[in-house]
Amino acid sequence: MAEIRNCPRCGRIFTSLGRPICNKCLETEENEFKVVKEYIYDNPGATISEVSQETEVSVEKIMRFLREERLEIKSENSNLLLECERCGRGIKSGRFCDNCKAQINNDFRREFGMDKKEPAPRPQVKTDKDKMYTATRRKDN
Numbered sequence: 001m002a003e004i005r006n007c008p009r010c011g012r013i014f015t016s017l018g019r020p021i022c023n024k025c026l027e028t029e030e031n032e033f034k035v036v037k038e039y040i041y042d043n044p045g046a047t048i049s050e051v052s053q054e055t056e057v058s059v060e061k062i063m064r065f066l067r068e069e070r071l072e073i074k075s076e077n078s079n080l081l082l083e084c085e086r087c088g089r090g091i092k093s094g095r096f097c098d099n100c101k102a103q104i105n106n107d108f109r110r111e112f113g114m115d116k117k118e119p120a121p122r123p124q125v126k127t128d129k130d131k132m133y134t135a136t137r138r139k140d141n
Helices: 023-042 046-057 059-067 098-111
Strands: 003-006 014-016
Touching: 023 046, 023 059, 046 059
Parallel strands: none
Antiparallel strands: 003 014
């Protein structure tokens, strides 16, 4: 259900449909993302501080784009900026390394019983209770 809120960024009242910010701020953020993405594409060896200075997008927002897996660190020579939130290993995008993602996925599957194989179907035994009877109408004379 839609909820009326104030945008935490600009203070406008908006109808929240699962988004934490208003449409105007969301549009601004998408434009900032496009600028950052284009700058990184044109300058692949740039550091995060260079990208921030040249695009005028905050380091925190660029880090959020990386955590949301909208951007990825491609350069092998760069110091990895992100660490897996579970084990601390260096990663290029997201919140978790591939090993931890797989482990978390396995844990969820085990917890919710999704890793079990489908049980073999039970043989059907016909009983009188399983039979369907149809009634005939009585003629009233």
